[in-house]
Amino acid sequence: MNKSVFMKYPYAKHHINEDDINAVIDVLKNKSITQGKKVEEFESELATYLNSKYVVACSSGTAALHLIYLAMGLDENTAIITTPITFLATAHAARLTGAKVHFSDVDKDTGLILVDSVYKILKNAKDKIKALVIVHLGSKTCDLEKYKSIADQYKIHLIEDSCHAFGEKYISKYNSSSMLGSAKYSHASALSFHAIKNITTGEGGAVITNNKKLADKIRLFRSHGSIRDKNWNNKLERGPWYYESNLIGYNYRITDFQAALGISQLKRLGQQNKYKYSLAKIYNNLLKDIKYIKLPVIKEEKYDQAWHLYSIALNFKNIGKSRNEVMKKLLEKGIGTQVHYIPLYKQPIYKSNANKKYPGAEMYFESTLSLPMYPSLLEKDIEYIVKSLKEVLFN
Secondary structure (H helix, E strand, O other), rough: OOOOOOOEEEEOOOOOOHHHHHHHHHHHHHHOOOOOHHHHHHHHHHHHOOOEEEEEEEEOHHHHHHHHHHHHOOHHHHHHHHEOOOOOOHHHHHHHHOOOEEOOOOOOOOOOOOOHHHHHHHHOOOOOEEEEEEOOOEOOOHHHHHHHHHHHOHHHHHHEEOOOOOEEEEEEOOOOEEEEOOOOOEEEEEEEEEOOOEEEEEOOEEEEEHHHHHHHHHHHHHHEEOOOOOOOOHHHHOOOOEEEEEEOOOOOOOOOOHHHHHHHHHHHHHHHHHHHHHHHHHHHHHHOOOOOEEOOOOOOHHHHHOOOEEEEOOOHHHOOHHHHHHHHHHHOOOOOOOOOOOOOHHHHHHHHHHHOHHHHHHHHHHHHHEEOOOOOOOHHHHHHHHHHHHHHHHH
């Protein structure tokens, strides 16, 4: 019988403290637990943090993307362009509207969407391209000015999947600073507050936009497409019980106790990201002289890199071991790793894209491996992880 392995170091891990617990307990004991004031407070805190006009909190990052796509009018007659190096939700949420998905190739080193590939699709696609969806991946972020100019040129929506990048800054070529996910350059941005994201509400997400009409429509889709108007005239028997629905919406609401957890977590996001930045520097320093490994780029401190993931690239062919073999041996030492991501065109649901060429995505996928990265790691933990990795690779 195989003994189960104790995973001391998962690749990611949530971080909850006493303040978080007390904030949730307070709501559960003393306040409305859904559709109350805490959700509005959470939205307001997020808007202030990001310096954005409108935030709509919802039940997940997937819901946030779906709400954006719905509000922008995606349907079976339209399509999006996005990267295949992302989680399923980026594309799946578009398919839920009936829209088609075109995959751009990515840079082989960063995994980020490629400008030339995007242009090629825009010039040749027979479908009506409605939106370009860029994904900030791990510690690597897209050039927002560049993609805004493309979206403006082709008169399409620019959407940011910012689920990995919360708390990080974008600095333009003119040295103008803004928060990633603020929708300063895009029409809308999606955030995720899943358990292992930079802040968590357990499950949860948010849409960020600076467009009031878009925000209002997203709020409609979030809650069954129904309207309750306090100003409706009671003489027409439209009392506080009355509601109307003019579109098919969803129940994508978030609870007040989740919002309370998010508010508490938001207070230490900056401090937490700074600590993970220091962990990334330790990793890079310990790994810098190891053969056949390419390390992620550490930017200047002013960028406040979020480090949701710490992903390295390994030349498994030159090492002489498969990725599966390396991952299995690390697991035997209590170290969890992960692959971010299997290119979406490899999934059966997107098999129509399988005959297309994505050399950058293939090279990125074949080499990438995510090592443990979360706020409770210590320097001695990283030393053990790196020591174990060396042993697995070269012994």
